Every structure is written in C-alpha cells, then in structure tokens.
Amino acid sequence: MSGLLGRLGGWCARRGAVVLTLWILLAAALTAGSLLFPGPVNNNVAIPGTDAQRAHDLMRDGFGPGYERGGTVQIVLYSADGPLVDERRKSAVQRAVDAIRRVPHVTEVLTPYRIGGLAPSLQIGLITVRLEGHDVSRLAETTRALSAAAEPVRRLGIEAVPADSGTPADKEIKTGASEVIGVACALLVLLFAFGTLVAAMIPIFTALVSIATGLGVISLLGHLVDVPKQASIMATMIGLGVGIDYALFLLSRHRKLLDDGLAVRDAVRRTAAGSGGAVVFAGGTVIIALSALLLGGFPMLQTLGWITGISVVCAVLTSITLVPALLGLLGHRVDALRLPLAGRRRPADGSSGWTGLGRWVSRRPWRVLALSVAVLAALTAPALALKLGPLDEGYGDRGTDARRSYELMQAGFGPGSNGPLVVVADLREPVADREPAPAVLRTLKERVGAVEGVAHVGEPVLNSAGTAVMLQVVPEFAPSDPRALDVVKAVRGLRIEGASVHVGGEVAGMADAGARIADRTPTVVGVVVLLSALLLLLAFRSPVVAIKAALMNLVSLGAAFGALSLVFSLGLGSGLVGMDPPAGVDMSYLTTLFFSVPIDSYIPLMLFAVLFGLSMDYEVFLLTAVRQAYLRHGDNRRAVAEGLGSTGRVITSAALIMVSVFVAFIAYPDPMVKIFGVGLAVAVAVDATIIRGFLVPATMVLLGRYNWWCPAWLDRILPDLSIEGHDEEDPGQDRERDLVGAARA
Structure with missing residues (x-):
C-alpha cells in the first residue's frame, strides 16, 4: 500500500495546480448545491420492534397524521x-x-x-x-x-x-462562532509548532476544503435519507480535528525530509508513502468505529454514525492528495514567512525533550507503568456514577422558546405535562356502539389512572373503525426524572381483557431506545475492538501490538467517561461549561455552578465509537515511528525512546489542536454538544499525555522483542499492507527484513 500511496503523492505533487483546482471546484460546487438545494434534516426516532413504535403505528393508522409526533x-x-x-x-x-x-x-x-x-x-x-x-x-x-x-x-x-414534544437533541444545531474559535486556536498551535505562516496555513486550508466537501455531501444526502440534525455539527467537530491533524502529520514528515536534503518531489513521495499510509490506517479505524454503530439498533444513531464518517473520508482523501499537491506547488517556500521565537529546530543529533522522556521511561518501566495505571484508575473511577436518562428541555438554554414553554407548562400543569404518555390500546373486538362508553374504555381509564405516579388521565378517544382507543396520560414526574420510566413500565404491565395496551410518547420512546442500546452495546464494542485490532494487525503484523493498542484505547475511554460523570452526573462544574440549572430549582450561586445533568442513553455509545477511532490515530503514528527505529538498529529500548522523541512534538501539537477544537464547541448552547465537547477533549488530552507519553512506552519496553512477534503461520497468511513506506531504492531494507525475521522467530 505504501508504494501505491507514494506514487499517488508523487503524481499529485507533479500536477499540483490541477489537483488544487479540482478540490476547490468540488468543494465550491457541493457548498453551492447545499445552499441552493438544502436537504431536510430529520431525527428519525422510530425504533422498529419496540412498544413505543407499535403505539405510534396504531396512532398513525387509526387516528390520522394529526395525532402523530x-x-x-x-x-x-x-x-x-x-x-x-x-x-x-x-x-x-x-x-x-x-x-x-x-x-x-x-x-x-x-x-x-x-x-x-x-x-x-x-x-x-x-x-x-x-x-x-x-x-x-x-x-x-x-x-x-x-x-x-x-x-x-x-x-x-x-x-x-x-x-x-421534542428534546434538546431534536433541535436543529446551527454552526457558528465555535468553528471560528477552533480554527483560530488550531492556527496558533500550528504557528508555534512550525514557526512559519505558510506551513501553518496548509493544514488549516486542507481541513476547510475537507469540511466544505463533507458538509455539502451530507446536506445533499438529506434528499435521499433521514439526516439527523446533529450530523452537521458532529461532522464539523470530527472533520475539523482529524483534517488538521492528518495534514499536520504529513507536513511534519515532509519538512524533516527536506531538512535531510531530499528533493521536494522525492520528499513528497516518501511522505505520502510513509505518513500517508499511517493516515489511511488511522482514518480507517475511525470509519470502522463509526460504521459499527449500524449494529446499535437505533436508526438515528446508525445514520449519525455513517454520515459522520463521511467527514473522516474527506479528511483522509484531502490529506493524501491535496496536501501533496500543495507541497509540490510550494516547494521550499513551505517555510516562507518565518515567525520569530517559534518553531525551533531540533538539535543536530536528533535529540529532544521527548527523546529524553522516552529514555527516562525506558530506564524505569515498572514504576512508570504502576504510576500511570494508578492515575488512570483514579480518572476512570467516577465513571461508575455515570447517570443515563432523557435530557429534557428543563436543561435547555435559558431564553429559548423551548425552555420558556417548558417552565410555563411545569408551573401551570405540573412537571409531567412536558412529557405526557400516549396510551394506545388495540381492541380485540371492534366497538360498534359508542353510547354509552363501552366497558373496555371505562376499565382502561380507571386502571391507568390507578397506576402509581399518574397525575391525570384524559378522556379515551375511539378511532373511526372502533378498533383502537387512545388516551393521554400525564405522569407526576418530569421527562428526565427516572421515576417517569417506572410509570411507563407500570402502564405497559397492565393486563386488560379485550385490549392490548401500548405506550408511546417521548418518555416511552427514550426508555425503549435506552433498552435497545443497552442490549446492543456489547456487540458494538466487541465489533469495534476486534475490527480495529485486525486493522492494526494488518498494519504492523504483530498480534501483541494489536491487542495492546485496543486495550490502551479502552483505558482512555474510561478516563473520558469518568470526566463526564464528574461534570454532569455528579454535577461538579456543570455550570462552568455553560449548562443552565433545570427549571424549578433554587437559583443560588452554587446551584448555578454545580448540579446534576442526565446523559442521553445513546451518547456514551456514540462517544465510544468516535473516541476509539480518534485514540487509535496517535497509537498508529507512535507505533510507526517506534517500528521504523527498531528496524534500523534492533534495540527495543532505544527504538521506544527515539519513536517517542520523533513523534512527541507532533502528537502533542495534534492533540492540542483537537482539544482546542472540542473545547471551543463546549460554548454551543445545546447540551448534547457540550457533553461531546467535554468527553472528546478530556479523552484526547489523556490519550496524548499519560497514555502515549508514559503507559505505551513503558509497556513496549517491558514487552521487548515480543512487540513485533508474529507466529510463522499467521505471517504467511497476512497480506503485505505495511505502512512504513520504505523506498524501493533504500539500501537498508535487507537489514530491516533480517531484523523483522529475527523478531518473529
């Protein structure tokens, strides 16, 4: 694969003007098309096979569209x-x-x-x-x-x-200042990392073209499929982060090769072959993780997963084509417009602070491993208190119509009026005589009204065919109150002669969604972990590396969920991220800063998919550098130190960009976006520091040559998809092949 990417990168470098023009025309055409013919957005909350969906179908078929959600x-x-x-x-x-x-x-x-x-x-x-x-x-x-x-x-x-009757997750999310803030922060990091304005602008420009292309495709897809309202914001968050990061990795490699004296086009070709392969594999893990959401059983989550993956595909494509084209056009001018006191060059001997850290870790791996595990365990422990539940408009942004109407409804009709249940009974025998009210209707109203937690039951409404009856039930509890789910279960448990009772509405739908997701979560997690490990096995031909990388990514996920639990479930600073206290609570100073917020049941699974893929990015780039160093001299400890030294600065810069982008999106008024912003920012920060800086190097030192061990039978059947990107003319390849064989012996 590295040879193919190298040839593609070389072709793009030679025809840079053509490639640049084609990308600009494509992005402009898709953007114009999305503006002229914007696709509708719609959260399809239907969950086939659930009781809430059965109630919805009966209501639609028996009472007409005027009664539908x-x-x-x-x-x-x-x-x-x-x-x-x-x-x-x-x-x-x-x-x-x-x-x-x-x-x-x-x-x-x-x-x-x-x-x-x-x-x-x-x-x-x-x-x-x-x-x-x-x-x-x-x-x-x-x-x-x-x-x-x-x-x-x-x-x-x-x-x-x-x-x-929607929830905050149903509201259309419009892009705004957060993207500008994220891009500005990314530009500052790039200026500090590269020290030149031209080099810093390449990842920014590439990411913007990628996002414009992806958002245009997503908008036009709205004419063909139900595109969730969160799709554009999720695509922007992920696309902006990975788009800048992937271009950053390529650009860093290219500048190093130029410093080593290579000609521009040779440097571009080798960059595309090596770092380009790492980008493809890293992007592939993100796409695999998002695609696994198709197994989640929740249509909105399924669509959100594969549509968000479009932004990652665009980021990979622009990185392996547009970046080489720009590098070929610019030549040595990539270092033009140098800024003072920024982008300091590495010493001539190749050492750096990160190399020193790698050597320090390699001398005391057991102590570093124990300390890292202790810190990560402390960060993960709060995840046990994670509280899932519907996120109603009581947590919406103050000043919006949705929040104001929620408060008025609660004040006038009680908290349950914001999430009424729709009880639909399928009658086994059609009712012909409507006067007086049939006994089954009277029994249904009495039995439902007697359920604990029911505040009010409306009059039963019989459909024109006399085959179904509908009544509205107002519980005593707000939609986000867990006790509202108990009311749903109790009503569904009623057994009434002559009728089959089904419960729909917002609370019932979210209860069914939570149950479906909980049932499918083990499958999704297993598929993501196995497929990602398989991709790493193909990339590095090492079962140990593949298994270890999957475990490390799960560790970073634990830290992210721990942070979510601290901020939202335990309420330690929910007000600091811009959340407003729920309607009806005391508005004291402390209350506005610290209050518990439920997390919608689909968010952890979506976060898992996104974070697992993003965490694998840094793993791929670090492992690639360590493996290349090991193949050069065969010293595992030295290879770990050199790999960390060569990637530490660029991974740190990439992580800072990611964190800046995700933190910027916390400013969005939508609670769902805030939750994603906090979880993504914390996970990336932990992954790029504690895990990649300490835990991974310590474990690799302890594993020694077993890092690259592969059974002979497995080595024979694995296809050759190496991402190291060596040149055919590289005279050191024979020695490298010998070292690989020794490691696998």
Whole structure:
C-alpha cells in the first residue's frame, strides 16, 4: 500500500495546480448545491420492534397524521397581569385562534377554554394545533408561522410561546462562532509548532476544503435519507480535528525530509508513502468505529454514525492528495514567512525533550507503568456514577422558546405535562356502539389512572373503525426524572381483557431506545475492538501490538467517561461549561455552578465509537515511528525512546489542536454538544499525555522483542499492507527484513 500511496503523492505533487483546482471546484460546487438545494434534516426516532413504535403505528393508522409526533403543535399562553378568562383577554385569544386556523395545513385548533386547557391559576393556557399534509422535516418553519399568527394576544400583553414534544437533541444545531474559535486556536498551535505562516496555513486550508466537501455531501444526502440534525455539527467537530491533524502529520514528515536534503518531489513521495499510509490506517479505524454503530439498533444513531464518517473520508482523501499537491506547488517556500521565537529546530543529533522522556521511561518501566495505571484508575473511577436518562428541555438554554414553554407548562400543569404518555390500546373486538362508553374504555381509564405516579388521565378517544382507543396520560414526574420510566413500565404491565395496551410518547420512546442500546452495546464494542485490532494487525503484523493498542484505547475511554460523570452526573462544574440549572430549582450561586445533568442513553455509545477511532490515530503514528527505529538498529529500548522523541512534538501539537477544537464547541448552547465537547477533549488530552507519553512506552519496553512477534503461520497468511513506506531504492531494507525475521522467530 505504501508504494501505491507514494506514487499517488508523487503524481499529485507533479500536477499540483490541477489537483488544487479540482478540490476547490468540488468543494465550491457541493457548498453551492447545499445552499441552493438544502436537504431536510430529520431525527428519525422510530425504533422498529419496540412498544413505543407499535403505539405510534396504531396512532398513525387509526387516528390520522394529526395525532402523530410532528402533527401537533402547542402554543403556551401566560397572562402575568390577570386570568385568561377575562373578557378582553378571552377575545384576544379567540382572534389568535382564528388567525391560526388560516395557517396552511391546520386542520383543528383547540382553544384554552376546554377541559384541561387552562391551569388552575387561570393564567396559563394551551392552544393545541393539529396539522396534516405539512412537511414534518420543516416543522420549525411551520411552528414559527403558527406563533406569528398568535400576535393578537401579544398585543394585549399575553406571552405566547410555541412548544413541542421534542428534546434538546431534536433541535436543529446551527454552526457558528465555535468553528471560528477552533480554527483560530488550531492556527496558533500550528504557528508555534512550525514557526512559519505558510506551513501553518496548509493544514488549516486542507481541513476547510475537507469540511466544505463533507458538509455539502451530507446536506445533499438529506434528499435521499433521514439526516439527523446533529450530523452537521458532529461532522464539523470530527472533520475539523482529524483534517488538521492528518495534514499536520504529513507536513511534519515532509519538512524533516527536506531538512535531510531530499528533493521536494522525492520528499513528497516518501511522505505520502510513509505518513500517508499511517493516515489511511488511522482514518480507517475511525470509519470502522463509526460504521459499527449500524449494529446499535437505533436508526438515528446508525445514520449519525455513517454520515459522520463521511467527514473522516474527506479528511483522509484531502490529506493524501491535496496536501501533496500543495507541497509540490510550494516547494521550499513551505517555510516562507518565518515567525520569530517559534518553531525551533531540533538539535543536530536528533535529540529532544521527548527523546529524553522516552529514555527516562525506558530506564524505569515498572514504576512508570504502576504510576500511570494508578492515575488512570483514579480518572476512570467516577465513571461508575455515570447517570443515563432523557435530557429534557428543563436543561435547555435559558431564553429559548423551548425552555420558556417548558417552565410555563411545569408551573401551570405540573412537571409531567412536558412529557405526557400516549396510551394506545388495540381492541380485540371492534366497538360498534359508542353510547354509552363501552366497558373496555371505562376499565382502561380507571386502571391507568390507578397506576402509581399518574397525575391525570384524559378522556379515551375511539378511532373511526372502533378498533383502537387512545388516551393521554400525564405522569407526576418530569421527562428526565427516572421515576417517569417506572410509570411507563407500570402502564405497559397492565393486563386488560379485550385490549392490548401500548405506550408511546417521548418518555416511552427514550426508555425503549435506552433498552435497545443497552442490549446492543456489547456487540458494538466487541465489533469495534476486534475490527480495529485486525486493522492494526494488518498494519504492523504483530498480534501483541494489536491487542495492546485496543486495550490502551479502552483505558482512555474510561478516563473520558469518568470526566463526564464528574461534570454532569455528579454535577461538579456543570455550570462552568455553560449548562443552565433545570427549571424549578433554587437559583443560588452554587446551584448555578454545580448540579446534576442526565446523559442521553445513546451518547456514551456514540462517544465510544468516535473516541476509539480518534485514540487509535496517535497509537498508529507512535507505533510507526517506534517500528521504523527498531528496524534500523534492533534495540527495543532505544527504538521506544527515539519513536517517542520523533513523534512527541507532533502528537502533542495534534492533540492540542483537537482539544482546542472540542473545547471551543463546549460554548454551543445545546447540551448534547457540550457533553461531546467535554468527553472528546478530556479523552484526547489523556490519550496524548499519560497514555502515549508514559503507559505505551513503558509497556513496549517491558514487552521487548515480543512487540513485533508474529507466529510463522499467521505471517504467511497476512497480506503485505505495511505502512512504513520504505523506498524501493533504500539500501537498508535487507537489514530491516533480517531484523523483522529475527523478531518473529
């Protein structure tokens, strides 16, 4: 593979202007297409085979689209100056209702002046709007039109806030200042690492082209598949980080070869053959990990995984084609516009502070191993307290309509009104006579109302065919309260003669999603670990290295989950990352800084896939350097020190860039993005320091020649996919082959 990549890199260097033009045209065309024909975004929360999905299907087939999720919009009214039943206010509400009826796709409008439409205080009420024939993927635009039609009540001083039944994860996430901050921080790191403006701009430019291409593809895919609303932000986070990092690794190798006296095109070819191969394998592990989410059993998570992988594919492609093209065009001008006091050159003997650290570790591996394990265990221990659960709008950004409507609903109708259950019963015998109410309907309402934790049960609604009955159930608990899940289980456990009871709604759907993900998590984890280890086995032809790398990545994941537990589950600084306390809690100073936040059940699995792939990047680059040093002289301890010395600075720079990008995204108001930002930043920081700087070198010193041991039978059947990238003319290859054979003997 290294030979193929070398030839590709050489071709791109010779035709740099053509390759650069093609990439710019492709990125521009896809960006223009996504702006002119933006694909819809839609979180497909359907989970085939679950009870919530069965309830949803019965509701759709028996009661029409106006009762589906996305077919109903509520507008919450709040009159601070007096009751809504006052004649002047009542007249304004009626004018608003009439205006709402004229909005396209509205089929029914229920006024607040109905049973259950007004809060006991009479100051909070609900306008419920049923829709048909609208584009569910553009529900936000429809909701804005409905809200604008409610202007008559606002002129009278009544607050009118649109609400929906979604969660913070359902809200469309728009890109903004975080990308700019992330790019700016990355540029500062690159300027310090390279010391020249031209060299620093190459990874930035490459990553921006990669992101523009990937986001354009993702947007246009929205016309063909359900693209989750989180897809663009996840693609930007991951694509920006890996895009800059991969170009950084290639550029660092290229500049070193130029310093060694190689001609520009020869340096480009050898860079593409060596570091380019490492980029391909590193990107492959990220793509494998994200693709394994297809086994998660949660459609939204599955789609989010493979769509996010598109950004990684674009990052790899630009790295192995666009970077060589730029290097070929620039030649020795890659070091132009040098900055003072930055990018200091390595001493002539090749030593560095990282080499010194490698030597220090190699002299005392057992002590370093014990200390590293102790520190990582302390960082991982809090993960045992990780609290999973639905993340409702009570944790949303203050000042948004979603958060305000949540607070008004909770104040007027109780916390459970923000996550009502939809109970749908499939009747075994159709009901023909509707008057008086059939016994099965009365029994259903009584039994559901008697369930512990149920605050209110609406009147049963029979479908036109008499084959299904639906009723709305309001629990006593907020959607994020674990006790709400107990209510779902209790209602589902009811056995009523003549009816099969199913429970849908937000809380029930999240409960089913959590159960499905928990059931599939061992499979996803096993597949990711095995396939990633297999890829490393193909790259380095060493079972020990493959197994060790997988274990090291799991260790860094433990530290990330420990940090998430500390910040969110235990609440030690949740306010410091910009989270607002949940609605209804005391707003003292300490409360605004320290409060517990539940983590949606799908987030840990998504984090696992992303982090496992990203952690493997640094493992691949470090192992490649150690292996090359070992093949040169056969001294394992020296090879570890030299490998750490040659990669320490570039891996540290890459990690700083990653951490800067992920920390910048913590500024997003969306809770899900904050959680991902914290988890990714901590994992990368731990991985690039404790694990790659101490734990991996210590274990490699202790393993000695067994690092590169491979059974003869396995060596014969493995394809030759070496990523070292040696030149055919390299006179040292014979010695290297001898050392490899000795290591495997």
